[in-house]
Amino acid sequence: MLQALPACGRLKRSGSLPAAEAVPTVVGRRRRPGIGILTSVTPAPYTSSLAASLAPSLLERFQGYAQIDTQSRRDRSGSPSTPGQLELGRRLVGELVEAGLVDAALDPNGYVTATLPGSAGSEPVIGLIAHMDTSPDAPGAGVQPVVHRDYDGAVIELPRGGTRLDPERMPELVAKGGHDIVTSSGDTLLGADDKAGVAEIVTAVAHLAAHPELPRPTLRVAFTPDEEIGEGATLFDIPRFGALCAYTMDGSEVGEVQDETFSADEVIATLHGVEVHPGQATGKLVNALRLAAHVVAELPAQTLAPETTSGREGFIHPYEISGNPGVAEIRAIVRDFDDGLLREHVELFQRTARAVAAREPRARLELAVHRQYRNMRTHLEAVPYVIAAAEEAIRAEGMTVRRTAIRGGTDGSRLSEMGLPTPNIFTGGHEYHSVREWASVHDMASAAATIIRLAEVWSRPLADEWAA
Ligand SMILES: [Zn+2]
DSSP states (O other), X not given: OGGGSOTTOOOOOTTOSOOOSSOOSEESTTTOTTSSOOOSOOOOXXXXXXHHHHHHHXXXXXXXXXXXXXXXXXXXXXXXXXXXXXXXXXXHXXXXXXXXOTTOEEOXXXXXXXXXXXXXXXXXXXXXXXXXXXXXXXXXXXXXXEEETTOOSSOEEOXXXXXXXXXXXXXXXXXXXXXXXXXXXXXXXXXXHHHHHHHHHHHHHHHHHHOTXXXXXXXXXXXXXXXXXXXXXXXXXXXXXXXXXXXXXXXXXXXXXEEEEOEEEEEEEEEEOBOOOGGGOTTTOBOHHHHHHHHHHHSOTTTSSGGGOOTTOOEEEEEEEEEOSSEEEEEEEEEESSHHHHHHHHHHHHHHHHHHHHTOTTOEEEEEEXXXXXXXXXXXXXXXXXXHHHHHHHXXXXXXXXXXXXXXXXXXXXXXXXXXXXXXXXXXXXXXXXXXXXXXXXXHHHHHHHHXXXXXXXXXXXXXXXXX
């Protein structure tokens, strides 16, 4: 709604971007003199001069990473699941070495690690983590980032796929008047999840390496593969990483620090029917696909589905049905912040599948439950200063802290459980896993600056006490 837009915003002439083969990489009045849609929008200020100074190199890195196809693939046979992640990994090693992190390396499983030594030598070792892969849930090849300078608060029409970013449906976008916004060209995801996080970490450590006078603890950097398929932590060598705690840069809205994730299981129901030629099927065919459809239809869609729940409510989300009349498989993810409720939701799925199968004596049912990750809160409660340090860094960068719970998981969910306390910090990206994905350059720069502030917080004597 217009009244929800910043006062200076007004509707942009629709169709102002050509749906041509070549996608302009920068749009907006600064780069399009003479086009005649000048608005009264003034560029938004950065949260600090530090953030402003980081923005150009940060954006350049982000645009470069986004164009490498690092989409991960489910049911992987090795790590990483796709070769593009190694390509990005090699590029990151080169950039980290160039920045002065001499031990930067890519291991055979696709993990990039590097060290920035501390300024005095006695500080704790603190980890910074982001994931290199992008979601398999939207097209991830051929990403062409488009920068929209000085966002005017209007609907953003992307050049491909008829994709529109409508601030009426994206409350976070409303607040970004005057920001530089990065989107895809409309027919792929952008990959801000989590290349924004990767670019922020590289930019921050490169800045620290170039400014040895800035205080910092020893920083250990890790870029993980296959986070989106739940495998980012699987081959993460925590003892070798050697950090007291770590931060994933994998959140969203500016100022966020997240110490809670869902607890997560996957449930799989395999229904065996009786396959017969449909011409001779009378009284014989038992269609497994029909049974699977019944199971999904009988799950509570109003009270326990991602599309009807929010906040701290959990859900059962069937995300794939496959098969044929002979055998059909339903895959669903089950989520809740409370482990007891998670168990109840899993049991409900199982009861529903059993009840449907029981109505057809010739059908056979197999059920499997895979544990995915658990809410990291319990592990982070034991080390409250880890969150406190992040909050202090966010405030030092001039932002309001938003302590939120993630309706999802991060590498930190499993790393915290495995012994490396790892909360999550915002990146400035939004609408993840979709062709509408966007990120604010201003907010990404604030995130990179937050890392530099966090290094300062961890370099203080108080940090020694925390680490003791
Ligand atoms: Zn992510």
